[in-house]
Amino acid sequence: MEVRIERLPELRVAGIRVLGPYAESGPQAWKLLTPWIARRQVTSASTMFLGLCHDDPEITPPERIRYDAMVTVPEDFEPDDYVIVRVIRAREYAVAVHKGPYATLPWSWSAMYWEWLPASGRTxxxxxRMEAYLNDPGATPEDDLLTRLYLPLAPL
Structure with missing residues (x-):
């Protein structure tokens, strides 16, 4: 796995939170958020489609796992009652690209945590954690899906 360290700027995002195992909550969250995105016409060429994974499924009970489906929005974006808006602070991330079905994302995350991280000297x-979905799952074969993984790193 090729991992690089990248500093992301502050990101303003809007989206929804769904509870449950990531394999269920992720698709459910996007199913709920996608019509809102189309209705509000919030996308542009620079929009990032992000999944925020708050919990470790090895530790957190399945019904308490939090997943946020989010899109980046401009500073002047006016939210409605359907979405939450938050700011993701600027910070460094370990970044890798996963190619393939979303169902195999846990394997790439495991490789980052158990192979790359111990050898990196970082904490x-x-x-x-963030996942940036780089292509449309409705128009892309599963084996060609690209997801950029962002593992937040503590400052040196």
């Missing part, structure tokens, strides 16, 4: 930060 993870207690902040949500």
């Amino acid at each position: 993870p930060l207690g902040a949500p």
Whole structure:
């Protein structure tokens, strides 16, 4: 796995939270958020489609796992009652690209945590992991899906 360290700027995002195992909550969250995105016409060429993974499924009870489906929005975006808006602070991330079905994302995350991280000399930060979905799952074969993984890192 090729991992690089990247500093992301502050991101303003809007979206929804769904509870449950990531394999269920992720698709459910996007199913709920996608019509809102189309209705509000919030996308542009620079929009990021992000999944924020708050919990470790090995530790957290399945019904308490939090997943946020989010899209980046401009500073002047006016939210409605359907979405939550938050700011993701600027910070460093370990970044890798996963190619393939979303169902195999846990394997790439495991590789980052158990192979790359111990050898890197870095420490993870207690902040949500992020997944940036780089292509449309409705128009892309599963084996060609690209997801950029962002593991937040503690400052050196």
